[in-house]
Amino acid sequence: MEQERKMKAGIECINAGKVFVTPEGEHEVVRNLSFATKENEFLVLFGPGQCGKTTIINMIAGFEDVTSGRILADGKKVEKPEPSRGVVFQNIALFPWMTTMGNVEYGLKIRGVKKEQRRAEAQKYIDLVGLSGFENSFPVQLSGGMKQRVGIARAYCNEPEVMLMDEPFGALDAQTRYLMQEELQRIWSAEKRTVIFVTNNIEEALYLADRIIVLTNCPATIKKEYVIDLPRPRNLVSEEFLALRREITGILDSSQED
Amino acid sequence: MKEESKENLVCGLCAITSVFAFLLVWYLGCTFTALGKLLPDPITVLIGMWGYIVGTVGKCSLLMHALHSLQRVLIGFLIGSALGISLGLLMGRYRLARAIFNPIFRVIRPIPPIAWIPISIIWFGLGETPKIFLIALAAFANTTLNAMTGAESVDKTVINAAKMLGANEFQIFTTVVIPSAVPSIFAGLQVGISCAWASVVAAEMVKASNGLGWIIQAGMDNNNMTQIISGIIMIGLGGFILTYIMRTIEGVACRWNRSGR
Numbered sequence: 001m002e003q004e005r006k007m008k009a010g011i012e013c014i015n016a017g018k019v020f021v022t023p024e025g026e027h028e029v030v031r032n033l034s035f036a037t038k039e040n041e042f043l044v045l046f047g048p049g050q051c052g053k054t055t056i057i058n059m060i061a062g063f064e065d066v067t068s069g070r071i072l073a074d075g076k077k078v079e080k081p082e083p084s085r086g087v088v089f090q091n092i093a094l095f096p097w098m099t100t101m102g103n104v105e106y107g108l109k110i111r112g113v114k115k116e117q118r119r120a121e122a123q124k125y126i127d128l129v130g131l132s133g134f135e136n137s138f139p140v141q142l143s144g145g146m147k148q149r150v151g152i153a154r155a156y157c158n159e160p161e162v163m164l165m166d167e168p169f170g171a172l173d174a175q176t177r178y179l180m181q182e183e184l185q186r187i188w189s190a191e192k193r194t195v196i197f198v199t200n201n202i203e204e205a206l207y208l209a210d211r212i213i214v215l216t217n218c219p220a221t222i223k224k225e226y227v228i229d230l231p232r233p234r235n236l237v238s239e240e241f242l243a244l245r246r247e248i249t250g251i252l253d254s255s256q257e258d
Numbered sequence: 259m260k261e262e263s264k265e266n267l268v269c270g271l272c273a274i275t276s277v278f279a280f281l282l283v284w285y286l287g288c289t290f291t292a293l294g295k296l297l298p299d300p301i302t303v304l305i306g307m308w309g310y311i312v313g314t315v316g317k318c319s320l321l322m323h324a325l326h327s328l329q330r331v332l333i334g335f336l337i338g339s340a341l342g343i344s345l346g347l348l349m350g351r352y353r354l355a356r357a358i359f360n361p362i363f364r365v366i367r368p369i370p371p372i373a374w375i376p377i378s379i380i381w382f383g384l385g386e387t388p389k390i391f392l393i394a395l396a397a398f399a400n401t402t403l404n405a406m407t408g409a410e411s412v413d414k415t416v417i418n419a420a421k422m423l424g425a426n427e428f429q430i431f432t433t434v435v436i437p438s439a440v441p442s443i444f445a446g447l448q449v450g451i452s453c454a455w456a457s458v459v460a461a462e463m464v465k466a467s468n469g470l471g472w473i474i475q476a477g478m479d480n481n482n483m484t485q486i487i488s489g490i491i492m493i494g495l496g497g498f499i500l501t502y503i504m505r506t507i508e509g510v511a512c513r514w515n516r517s518g519r
Contacts, residue, residue, distance in 0.1 A: 063418050083424035093415040097437045097514045107423035110433065138514040158423055 010037035010194050011060055011085075011162055015069035017219075018055050029055050031219035033069070037162065040192040044209035046199055048252055052220030053198045054090065057166040060196065061087050073162070083107060086160030088168045092151045094139045100126060100150050101135040107158035125153040128187055145176040152184070156191060165197040169204065181207050185233055202245055207234050214248060224251055298484050306484035307491065315485060316476060317468060324492050327458050327469040330386065331500075334393025335454040341394070342401035342450070343443055349402075350409025351435050363402060371396045371457040375464055389461040396453040404446025408439025441515050444508040451504050455497045470496070 018030040029052045037043050047053055058064040060071055062081040071078045073085060081087075094103050101119070104126055108118035126135060129149040139147055148168055155163060168184075169177045181204055188195060188208075199205050205212050206228060214223040226248065230240055281300045288299035298306070310320035318326075345363070348355040371392045378388035412435050420434045462471025470489050477485030 061418075061422060063421070081418065081421040083422070085422065087419070087422045089415050089419065091415055093413065093419045095416060095419070095434065095437075097440070106420070106433075110423065110425050110429050140514065140516070154419075154423070 010039060010041075010074070011196060012036040012072040012075075013056075013060070013069070014072070016056075016059065016066045016071050017068035018052075018059060018064070019067045028219040030059070031221045033220065033222060035213055035222065035225075037194050037196065040194055042188060042195045042197065042208055042210045044197045044199060044205045044212045045215055046202065046205040046209075046212050046248070047215030047217060047220060047223075048200055049217040051218035053200070053215065054166050056220065057087070057164050057196070057198055060162075061085055061164050083111075083158050084161045086155035086158055086163045088148070088151050088155050088163065088165040090167045090170050092139075092144075092147050092168075092171070094147060094150055094154070096139050099136045099138055100131055100142070100153075103139070103150050104153045104157045106154065122153075122157050125157045128156070128190060129153045130183065143176075144172050145180055148172070148180060149183070152187065156187075156193075161194065163193045163195045165195060167198050167200070170199075177201075177204070182233070184208065189232070202249055203236065206230075206241060206244055206248075207236065212248065214251065224248075298487070303484055303487050303491075307488045310485070310488055315473060315488075320473070320488060320492060323468055323470055323473055324496055327462065327471065328496065330389050330461070330469065331393055331451075331454050331458045334390040334458070335397045335451060337390070338394030338397030338454065339401045339447060339450050342398040342446070343405045346402040346405025346407075346443075346446075347409045347431075347436060347439060350406040350439070351431060356406075367399045367403070369399075371453070372460050375461070378461075379464070384465045389458065389466070392461045393454045393457050396457040397450040400450040400453050401443070401446040404442050404449075405439060408442025409435050411442075412438045441508075441512045444504075444512060448501060448504055448508070451500050452497060455493075455500055459493055 013033050013035050016030065016033045017028070020027045020029060033056065035043075045053055045056060055064065059066050060073075060078065062078045062085070073082075078085075095106065098106065101122055105118045105122035108121060113121070123135070126132060129152055131146065131149050131153065134142065134146065139150065142150065151168065169180045172180060185208060197205075197208060209226075209228050212226045212228060214225070215221065216223050226244065228244065230238070230244075235241060284297075284300050288294040288297055307320065313319065315323070345355075345359060349359055349363075350356075374392055374395055375388075378391045382388040382391055416438065417430060417434055420430050425433065458469065459471040459474070462469035463475045466472040466475075470493050473489035473492075474486050477483070477489060
């Protein structure tokens with residue numbers, strides 16, 4: 001029983017840190033980061049600026065090594081990217097020579113899943129993200145929001161245990177971004193996964209999160225943690241929502257001063 | 259929509275006019291100036307060419323000569339570009355491959371195909387092989403570098419995406435690196451086919467019994483200006499058609515690379 005629960009441990013960071021060595025000297029971007037995900041939790045890493053957050057996602061995904069501490073996925077040390085940890089990228093990173101269908105079914109295809117089976121599976125996720133009818137479109141024919149829907153479907157279709165989302169809506173305009181937040185909330189409610197979501201937008205964080213970890217800027221360390229138990233879908237102008245928003249923005253302002 | 263078709267019409271008319279203007283200047287030059295002593299006028303050339311097409315020049319008709327040249331080009335081009343693209347992709351993706359092959363390649367590349375003619379004859383004799391060797395060399399030299407650049411400049415996050423979806427190195431190479439290098443490969447193939455076509459003429463002028471290069475060479479030996487110019491015109495048309503076909507293939511293969519609508 002204890003073993004069983006350990007297997008469902010998800011992602012665990014233990015004093016994880018990252019120092020880049022550049023010709024100009026050492027550059028510390030992540031320091032002493034410790035947290036663990038709970039099953040099917042929507043965890044948001046919220047922090048200002050450009051520094052550190054993407055590196056955290058890259059380390060959890062296995063694209064980059066930690067330089068101190070450890071990161072565990074299902075109790076095992078993260079060494080390389082694996083299908084069990086799906087990533088949705090900030091710059092979307094679709095395969096531009098593949099259609100929507102080709103992108104979404106890619107993971108299943110290289111694993112040797114038979115055509116009818118992977119088509120059916122991919123279609124399910126294309127429908128889920130609302131792209132029915134665009135199966136044969138190439139990414140260049142899609143708008144920014146639609147491209148990221150393909151990105152989400154592609155990651156989902158591989159059936160990862162954890163989804164890592166690195167500012168997935170950062171490149172979208174405000175209106176599309178808001179729409180995509182609603183969409184992601186809907187998709188996640190339909191297909192529950194453990195999600196680690198990085199953003200520098202407080203409204204986005206509060207709208208989506210079960211729990212918010214507030215990070216400081218450069219090096220990224222944990223400033224404070226909030227459990228958000230407002231009912232979903234969230235009302236962006238409710239008393240509680242605005243109070244939390246004020247409070248979290250407030251602690252960031254004070255952290256920037258010192 | 260209407261605006262566009264009007265523009266197309268104007269461009270088409272201009273193209274036709276410019277060809278006729280060129281022929282007219284040529285004709286007038288031959289008729290009224292000393293140019294007539296050096297060059298037959300276009301009507302004589304066209305009548306002569308027609309004679310070569312329906313009749314024969316040397317052993318076969320003009321079109322058969324063109325086909326002989328085309329056959330050599332296609333064989334040599336396929337061999338040369340296949341080798342060039344493979345080597346280029348490997349050099350673009352693997353630093354070790356680049357370290358091994360790049361220095362040699364950089365020295366071989368600037369040598370023009372014509373410089374290889376004596377060696378190719380010594381090595382392969384006077385048959386088809388030296389000609390195909392020269393053409394392959396021209397195609398090889400022009401396709402390698404573009405394939406390498408294409409493989410090198412694959413978006414790193416796209417490779418990360420493939421890794422995260424479970425692709426191993428072989429799958430990354432075949433399903434990500436190669437397709438994303440395709441536009442760049444085609445840029446090389448464009449230049450490669452032109453150079454290969456140009457080299458066949460050089461190869462045939464040395465020693466051949468057919469082909470467009472032979473037509474020109476034989477025309478010079480017989481002092482037959484119409485034959486020389488017929489050969490030149492066919493070479494120009496052949497090159498034009500080959501690059502046109504190549505561009506059409508590129509358009510299909512790279513349709514994902516252009517914004518539709």
